[in-house]
Amino acid sequence: MRKYKLAKGMNENSNVIANVEATWPKIVEIFSRHEQDATKLGKYIVGGYFKSTHREESQVARTLLTLDLDSYSGSLLDLEMELRMGIDCAFIAYSTFRHSPDAPRIRIIVPMSREVTPSEYREVSRQF
Numbered sequence: 001m002r003k004y005k006l007a008k009g010m011n012e013n014s015n016v017i018a019n020v021e022a023t024w025p026k027i028v029e030i031f032s033r034h035e036q037d038a039t040k041l042g043k044y045i046v047g048g049y050f051k052s053t054h055r056e057e058s059q060v061a062r063t064l065l066t067l068d069l070d071s072y073s074g075s076l077l078d079l080e081m082e083l084r085m086g087i088d089c090a091f092i093a094y095s096t097f098r099h100s101p102d103a104p105r106i107r108i109i110v111p112m113s114r115e116v117t118p119s120e121y122r123e124v125s126r127q128f
Contacts, residue, residue: 004063005049015053061115
């Protein structure tokens, strides 16, 4: 089973990261139980890996596509149906820290078929 490279950090104020590998089922499990504390400074996961610190210039590659939907007007059930009908691949969708019923904010994670460079990632995310 394919393993995806991820970076895990303790909080957004720290640039210290740990590069790890996980299968897609393990990633689904991680995101299913991921919790954030009340200050938004909880642990974070990036769908890629870094040379040293969590800074863009240190990023080596991305293995997961991360998309933020900050202005979706339908219900969460509508969104799930649209995603299931519109993309022919696995995905994870969850509400972000700033999500509220009046201002829905959803993050979608999609596994990529190969590692992509930071510049390729920007292009892929624009076209998705």
